[in-house]
Amino acid sequence: MKRFFFTAASVLAAVLGAQAASAQTLKAVKDRDVLSCGVSQGLPGFSSPDDKGNWTGIDVDVCRAIAAAVLNDPNKVKFVPLSAKDRFTALQSGEIDVLSRNSTWTLSRDTSLGVNFTGVTYFDGQGFLVRKSLKVNSTLELNGASICVQTGTTNEQNIADYFNGNHMKYEVVAFGTADETIKAYENGRCDVFTSDISQLYAERLKLAVPGDHVVLPEVISKEPLGPLVRAGDDQWFDVVKWTLFAMIDAEELGITQKNVDEMAKSPKPELKRVLGTDGNLGEQLGLTKDWVVRIVKAVGNYGEVFDRNVGAGSKLGIARGLNQLWNKGGIQYAPPIR
């Protein structure tokens, strides 16, 4: 019911509210001196509060990077936890400035929701988690299985496509939140838990004996996850888009949280441009010249953010894979800052 009231309130805001949204977000954020950022209700590695209540994760760091670039303080962020179902309504209604909540970029979302995806923080795909005791080695052996899935996700439609396409039967049980879904799976209501693969790894940590469960090798969909903003505010769209690009470009240029100050003194023209000692690229965005310095100082470059939250340096230990830089075998690629 709480969820219902939230959606209803958001709708009411959309109906009655004078839209502070259009073309004014950057100014509104600066005036408010805090960034309102929509995140998940707790997905380790992407956005989840730690035992002290501090939000961490790759999606959280994107929020902090934007706050650092705009407000010069990565802590000036108000995190708004949202269910898969409520997330877009919260953005539409102006409740949040940016949604950074493992959301898949699709055409229908980009066109019909009044939102714009700004880029891809994580190239993901949908997979399946099963008990090892079932001795299943491939998704194609799942004929007749019961599948737990979170409602309001692209995953729900993907399994329908995949199972029908392979002439397999299945039973889908859809739950409102990720926690309810994994709980039902653990309880034995389903044979399979399906979600984006990164989420499978993250949710598996919540199970009593994570080692009893295995992620099947097949990836049945493309799930490019990234931050999004309301449509119709190009300036804010650019700020969010280029914050992510700056993190990726920083990794490519070897700028890290540690060496960023020394790099800023470098005579190399490319570094001077990016780090703002030459030219006024940051100001063209409506930010300051040293915006990239602020971002990297606050959260580090893309590679550092990845390692700390989901990669080798984290409990999840997910390999870079597709998310490696384009010149290192992956597909992460950002347009040049010039």
Added chain:
Amino acid sequence: METGARKPPSQLGSRLRRALCGRGGWGGFALQLLFVVLLAWLGYEIYANARSNLEAQRIASGFGFLQQTAGFGVSQSIIPYTESDSYARVFLVGLANTLLVSVIGIVFATILGFAIGVGRLSSNWLVARLCGGYVELVRNLPLLFQILFWYLAVLGALPGPRQSISIFGEIFLSNRGLVVPRPIMQAGLLPFILAIVLAIVLAILLRGYARRRLFRDGTLIRIWPWNVALLLGLPVLAVLLFGAPLSFEVPELRGFNFSGGLRILPELVALAVSLTTYTAAFISENVRAGVQSVHRGQREAGASLGLSHGATLRLIVVPQALRVILPPLTNQYLNLTKNSSLAVAIGYPDLFSVFAGTTLSQTGQAIEILVITMGVYLLISLLTSAAMSAYSWRINRSLGR
């Protein structure tokens, strides 16, 4: 003496005052008209504002999405549904599931509620205390908690499908639900149904005849053996003549789940059980209040007329108690229907879950979908309420009030 010479207030003044302040007259009418116009204007403003805001934000609007392909599976549907059906179909699937669980809940909550309400008034100390304890325990715990308790703790504790509890090798109970043989129509079904209908009609006619005889010449005819013979005999005869009405498809464990048979999902059971037990606690209190509202003198009057205890209850106490019970009972029915939207927590595909949940997040058309959903819940509630009012009107009429 000048007192009587005070001038009466001018007619124009009093008329004006009446027109502007009074409830009658054209002034009152004008005020009401103004109010309605203001309301209509406000409504239009909201509509126009929403439209222009949606357009400005480039959010899709309108009801065209209902024809689009849904493309997702639903675990339970009592009407035919496949993933390639439209969102409009999903709406019907969800509505049917909501109605299904509501009707099951209402029927059982009424039965259980009446039993417990009467039990609480029982002169048996143990029965009365047990019923009282039930009411206090169940109505004081949050419903969502009870739903999760039944779903996760009770039904979730059942074994998996491969270790399921089997009854005669035909009925299987596991954490995937209850699987029973599926009835399949046979040629004998139509004659079988006709035989039952015929038996019922004959039994009613027989009862009417016995009653007429009783009133006419005081003969008491024993009809129940005849009725039993009719109700059992005719269908059996039909089966003997035309063959079995149904055959059963026995479920079989194949791979992960049972194939064949009819499966009752644990989500449905958990939701129906928790809604039933929760609402029954409230209904029982209504029943108790109703029975207690009938004055003791009424029973004593019944006893002095020579009526048995049962007849006093049936003919005197219950009809009067019903008058008191029905209005709050309607409330409980409405609450139960609306509470069924908590289904989303345990993955039961009700209207709120598949339409205001999945469909909303896939299409993003929050305003349209919420308006439809609210309209439907409102309609269900109004219809329930109207049916109950009609029933209560009949009872009041039969009591001559």
